[in-house]
Amino acid sequence: MKHRPEEAVDTSRAYRRSALLLLTLVYIFNFVDRQVLNILAEAIKHDLALSDTQLGIVTGLAFALFYSLLGVPIARFAERADRPRLIAIALSVWSLFTLLCGAAGSFTQMLICRLGVGIGEAGGVPPSHSLIAEFSPKARRAVALAIFSTGLPLGSFIGLGFGGILGDALGWRWTFAVAGAPGLLIAVVVMLVLKEPRRTFPLLTSAAPAEPLRASLASFLSTSTYRWTVAGGALQAVVLYGTGAFLAPFFLRAHGPELAALAAGLGLKANGFLGLAFGVTVGLAGAVGTFLGGWLGDRFHGASLKSYVTVPALAGWLSIPAFLVVFCAHDLATAFLALGFANAMINAYFGPMHATCQGVAGASRRATVSAVTLVIVNLVGLGLGPPLVGMISDHARNAMAMESKDALRLALVAISAVSLPAGLAFWRARASIDADTVS
Known part of the structure; x- marks a missing residue:
C-alpha cells in the first residue's frame, strides 16, 4: 500500500547535528562493549577453557538471540513512547551487563x-533510527544514517x-569494567x-490507535525491495561479524612471533599492539567505508x-579478494593493508541499507522497520x-588434523x-527500489 511522502521534522540545524552526534556516541559504546570481547577472546578462551565453537556462541549467538527477539516489541513501543528515555534506559542496561561480563x-x-x-x-538502535529519520531531510537521510552507523x-x-x-595492563576482567562504566554516565x-x-511538534502525535503489527509488517515485507535489501544486509553481516569475532x-x-617482536619494539604486548592495529584497520577504515557508502548513495x-x-x-x-589476501598473506604489513581495505568495503552497506528500508516503510513505521531489519540482519549475521x-x-582441526591457525x-x-x-x-533490489519507496 502506497502512502503520501512525508517530510522530515523541521528542527534547527544545530539541534539536528548535536542530536545526531549524541546518538552516534551511544552507538559507539554499543560496539565498544562488543569489540572488547573480540580483542580479549584468546585470553577469555584460555581462562574459561572454551572451544572455538563456544567462543563463537558467546561472541555472536548469545547476544543475537535476545537482541533480535526483543527488537520488534521494543520498536513497537518506541513508535508512541518517549524515545530518548527509552534509549537512555537501554544504554544503562547493556552497560551494566558489560560490567558483569568481567565477573x-x-x-x-x-x-x-x-x-x-x-x-x-x-x-538502542530502532528508536535512534526513528529519531534520525524524523529530523533529517529526505535528501540527506542516507548520510545521516551513515554518520550514525x-x-x-x-x-x-x-x-x-x-x-x-x-x-594487557589490567587483565580482561577489569577491562570489561572500564568499558561498561562510561555508558552509565552517557x-x-x-x-x-x-x-x-x-x-515539540504536536502534528506528529495522532489520536488514532496504533496500526496493527500485522498490517505494519505487511506494508514493507510485501515489497521486493525490502526483502532483497535485507537479504543482502544479512548475508553481508555474516561476513562482517564472522570475520570480526575471530580476527x-x-x-x-x-603471526604470533612477528606480533610479539613488533609489540616489544613499542613497549607493548602482542594483544595491545594488535588492538591498536585493528583500531585503524577495522575501526577507522570501517568508519571511512561506512560514511562513503552513505555519501555515494546520496550523491x-x-x-x-x-x-x-x-x-x-x-x-x-570488492571485499572478497581483499579478505583472501588478509588470511593468506605471509607478512603483517600486507595483511593489515588488505584488512583496512576489506573493512572499508564490508561496512559500506549500512547507510544505504537503512535509508532504503526507511524509505520503503514510511514515517509511521520507522522504528518498526528498523527493528525488523535488525532482527533479521543480526539473527543471520551475529547468530550464524x-x-x-x-x-x-573446530571441524577442520579435529576431523582433518589441521593446525589451529590453518583451520581458522x-x-x-x-x-x-x-x-x-x-x-x-x-x-536484485535495483529493479524495484524506485517503485517501492514511499518517503
Missing part, C-alpha cells in the same frame, strides 16, 4: 551476561585499540539533552534510488557468522566468500 567464571555465566547485553542493546567502526576502534592495551546526558519530537585469535595464532541517486543498493553490492564484491567460523575451524584460516576464507551472494541480493 564471569564459566561459559554459562559469560553466556548469561552476553544475553543481558543483548537485551539492553535491543532498545560510523558508531560501529568507531566503537570498534576504541574497543579493539584500548581494549587490547587495557587487557545515559544521563541522553536524558537531559535529547528531545522527543512528538512533544584477533587468527592473527595471534598465525549518485538523482532521479533514481538505484545507487542505494548498487554501492553495497559493488563494495561487498561467529558460530559458523568456530564450527568450521580455512574457516575465515570460507565465510568471507558469502559477500558474493550478498552483493547479488543487493543488485
Whole structure:
C-alpha cells in the first residue's frame, strides 16, 4: 500500500547535528562493549577453557538471540513512547551487563551476561533510527544514517585499540569494567539533552490507535525491495561479524612471533599492539567505508534510488579478494593493508541499507522497520557468522588434523566468500527500489 511522502521534522540545524552526534556516541559504546570481547577472546578462551565453537556462541549467538527477539516489541513501543528515555534506559542496561561480563567464571555465566547485553542493546538502535529519520531531510537521510552507523567502526576502534592495551595492563576482567562504566554516565546526558519530537511538534502525535503489527509488517515485507535489501544486509553481516569475532585469535595464532617482536619494539604486548592495529584497520577504515557508502548513495541517486543498493553490492564484491589476501598473506604489513581495505568495503552497506528500508516503510513505521531489519540482519549475521567460523575451524582441526591457525584460516576464507551472494541480493533490489519507496 502506497502512502503520501512525508517530510522530515523541521528542527534547527544545530539541534539536528548535536542530536545526531549524541546518538552516534551511544552507538559507539554499543560496539565498544562488543569489540572488547573480540580483542580479549584468546585470553577469555584460555581462562574459561572454551572451544572455538563456544567462543563463537558467546561472541555472536548469545547476544543475537535476545537482541533480535526483543527488537520488534521494543520498536513497537518506541513508535508512541518517549524515545530518548527509552534509549537512555537501554544504554544503562547493556552497560551494566558489560560490567558483569568481567565477573564471569564459566561459559554459562559469560553466556548469561552476553544475553543481558543483548537485551539492553535491543532498545538502542530502532528508536535512534526513528529519531534520525524524523529530523533529517529526505535528501540527506542516507548520510545521516551513515554518520550514525560510523558508531560501529568507531566503537570498534576504541574497543579493539584500548581494549587490547587495557587487557594487557589490567587483565580482561577489569577491562570489561572500564568499558561498561562510561555508558552509565552517557545515559544521563541522553536524558537531559535529547528531545522527543512528538512533544515539540504536536502534528506528529495522532489520536488514532496504533496500526496493527500485522498490517505494519505487511506494508514493507510485501515489497521486493525490502526483502532483497535485507537479504543482502544479512548475508553481508555474516561476513562482517564472522570475520570480526575471530580476527584477533587468527592473527595471534598465525603471526604470533612477528606480533610479539613488533609489540616489544613499542613497549607493548602482542594483544595491545594488535588492538591498536585493528583500531585503524577495522575501526577507522570501517568508519571511512561506512560514511562513503552513505555519501555515494546520496550523491549518485538523482532521479533514481538505484545507487542505494548498487554501492553495497559493488563494495561487498570488492571485499572478497581483499579478505583472501588478509588470511593468506605471509607478512603483517600486507595483511593489515588488505584488512583496512576489506573493512572499508564490508561496512559500506549500512547507510544505504537503512535509508532504503526507511524509505520503503514510511514515517509511521520507522522504528518498526528498523527493528525488523535488525532482527533479521543480526539473527543471520551475529547468530550464524561467529558460530559458523568456530564450527568450521573446530571441524577442520579435529576431523582433518589441521593446525589451529590453518583451520581458522580455512574457516575465515570460507565465510568471507558469502559477500558474493550478498552483493547479488543487493543488485536484485535495483529493479524495484524506485517503485517501492514511499518517503
